[in-house]
Amino acid sequence: MSWQEFGCVVHQKLGKFMKLVLGSDHAGFELKNALSAWLLDLGHQIYDVGGFSEERVDYPEFGAELGRVVAAGEAEFGIAVCGSDLGICMAANKIQGIRAALIRTVEDAQLARAHNNANVACFGGRVTDASLAQEAFAVFLSTPFEGGRHADRVAQLNELT
Ligand code: RB5
Numbered sequence: 001m002s003w004q005e006f007g008c009v010v011h012q013k014l015g016k017f018m019k020l021v022l023g024s025d026h027a028g029f030e031l032k033n034a035l036s037a038w039l040l041d042l043g044h045q046i047y048d049v050g051g052f053s054e055e056r057v058d059y060p061e062f063g064a065e066l067g068r069v070v071a072a073g074e075a076e077f078g079i080a081v082c083g084s085d086l087g088i089c090m091a092a093n094k095i096q097g098i099r100a101a102l103i104r105t106v107e108d109a110q111l112a113r114a115h116n117n118a119n120v121a122c123f124g125g126r127v128t129d130a131s132l133a134q135e136a137f138a139v140f141l142s143t144p145f146e147g148g149r150h151a152d153r154v155a156q157l158n159e160l161t
Helices: 003-014 026-042 059-071 087-093 106-114 130-142 149-159
Strands: 019-024 045-048 077-082 100-102 120-124
Touching: 019 026, 019 059, 026 045, 026 077, 026 120, 026 130, 059 077, 059 087, 059 120, 077 087, 077 130, 087 100, 087 120, 100 106, 106 130, 120 130
Parallel strands: 019 045, 019 077, 077 120, 100 120
Antiparallel strands: none
């Protein structure tokens, strides 16, 4: 069973279909579309804030917009994609209440959720292929926040302005 199929089985078993928001610049457009199609196929609700083509656009606008959607509680998690994963992650993290994490490995995804209660996963269309991004995001979605000693640290993060 592939990781994609495994992700699907996990979500169906838990009956956990989520509202997810995605955003990218031109360099993240292709990977965002691949993730979006996969997540729709799994049954999740998708809100795409753009960009909507490979025409050059600036990542701050889209990182901030998807961050606002998550911070407002209109989506449970966000996915932010630019070329490197760096710039759009910085933009999302400018929004109060957002904990956006760079995800380049499955372990990053697991730790970002378990320790940091991340609510946005950031991927780089030029550094991470779709199958690894899917595998990592399936882990991101199915990993709960551990709380405990991490809860106070995340509360401290939320206090920072
Ligand atoms: C766009 O060329 C590229 O700079 C952008 O997608 C991102 O990698 C920035 O951090």
